[in-house]
Amino acid sequence: MNIFEVVGPVMVGPSSSHTAGAVKIGYISGRLLGEPLVRAEINLHGSFLATGDGHGTKKALVAGLLGMQTDDIRIPQALEIAEERGIVVSFGQAILREAHPNTAQLILHGRSGQRLEIIGQSLGGSRINIAQLDGIETNFSGESPTLVVYNEDRPGHVSEVTTMLSNQNINIASMRLYRSSRGGEAVMVVECDQEVPESGIDWLRGFDGIRKVTYLGMTGE
Numbered sequence: 076m077n078i079f080e081v082v083g084p085v086m087v088g089p090s091s092s093h094t095a096g097a098v099k100i101g102y103i104s105g106r107l108l109g110e111p112l113v114r115a116e117i118n119l120h121g122s123f124l125a126t127g128d129g130h131g132t133k134k135a136l137v138a139g140l141l142g143m144q145t146d147d148i149r150i151p152q153a154l155e156i157a158e159e160r161g162i163v164v165s166f167g168q169a170i171l172r173e174a175h176p177n178t179a180q181l182i183l184h185g186r187s188g189q190r191l192e193i194i195g196q197s198l199g200g201s202r203i204n205i206a207q208l209d210g211i212e213t214n215f216s217g218e219s220p221t222l223v224v225y226n227e228d229r230p231g232h233v234s235e236v237t238t239m240l241s242n243q244n245i246n247i248a249s250m251r252l253y254r255s256s257r258g259g260e261a262v263m264v265v266e267c268d269q270e271v272p273e274s275g276i277d278w279l280r281g282f283d284g285i286r287k288v289t290y291l292g293m294t295g296e
Contacts, residue, residue, distance in 0.1 A: 093123065093130035093177065096197025098150065100179055101139020103205060103217040104193045107289045110185035112140055112162055118169035121176030123197070136179055137164055145201060169194075175206070211253050211262045217291055219248055220267045224279065225287040228254045228261040235282055236263055245269045260286075270294055 105112060115137070123132050131151065138153035141160070149156060157164050169180040177197035184190055194207035205215050208223065215221055222240075226232045233252070240247060246268040254261035270292050279288050 093126065093132045093197065094135045094150075095145040095201035096177065096199070096203050097123070097132045097135035097179065098139040098143060098145045098147075099201060099203045099217070100193075100195035100197060100205075101136040101181070102142065102144065103139070103203070103291060104181045104183060104191070104195065105140040105142060106291050107193065107205075107208070107223065108183045108185050108189065108191045109289050110187055110189060112183055113186050114163040114184040115140055116165050116167070116182040118167045118180040118182075120169040120171050120174050120178040120180070123177050123179055124168055132179075133166055136181070140181075140183070175204075178206075208262055209260075211255055211260065213253055213262060213264050214251060215249075215264050215266060220270050220293055221291040222263075222265040222267065222271055222276070223289045223291070224263040224265070224285060225289075226261050226263065227284040227286070228256075228258050229284060232261075232282070232284060233263065235279060235285070236265060239275045239278055240265070240267065240271070243269075243272060243275045245271060245275075 117136055119127050119132065127133055134150055134153045137157050138147060138150040141153060141156060143150060154164065169178065171178060175196040179195050181193045181195065192209050193205060196204045196206050198204055203216060205213055205217060207213060224236055248266045248268050251264045252261065271290055276288050276290055279285055
């Protein structure tokens with residue numbers, strides 16, 4: 076049994092699911108956006124919506140988007156810090172069916188105009204699941220180096236990704252493939268045992284049919 080299953084994560088409270096988990100959802104979402112955030116629309120569902128104010132869920136999500144970790148003492152001031160940085164934040168209710176009770180929908184807008192929609196779930200004990208990216212169902216935790224490849228659903232793209240990782244001597248811990256429909260939009264989520272170098276990510280971006288590549292590393296911004 077992991078020590079954190081007994082004593083819980085190092086965090087600013089009050090709740091590992093509604094506070095620490097929310098920070099992680101925000102943090103991973105901001106990293107996946109891959110550029111400075113200028114506007115965030117945050118919609119809450121279920122228990123997040125019902126008790127989010129008392130548990131500081133809104134502040135926690137914004138703190139994560141600002142790059143804070145679960146033990147950052149600035150979490151209670153996250154909304155004020157976002158305003159100081161010129162980031163526009165709005166909150167609402169997520170209209171979701173059969174969603175986990177601790178769910179947040181984040182619609183993020185970056186400085187260059189990039190838009191990313193994420194649905195994140197807080198599972199308890201600060202563990203999270205990224206359940207959707209841009210409307211496509213996914214399933215990953217963000218606890219290891221993770222490569223996310225958006226591509227057209229056609230032959231060859233999986234081979235391009237695995238070839239790059241093999242050439243970089245990177246072991247694949249898990250690989251999941253998702254698509255909106257046959258021949259439509261697809262997403263590859265590849266969790267790795269080692270960090271993926273920027274050169275490999277840039278190489279993938281050069282292929283026809285690969286629309287976007289984002290990367291969640293474990294060694295900093």
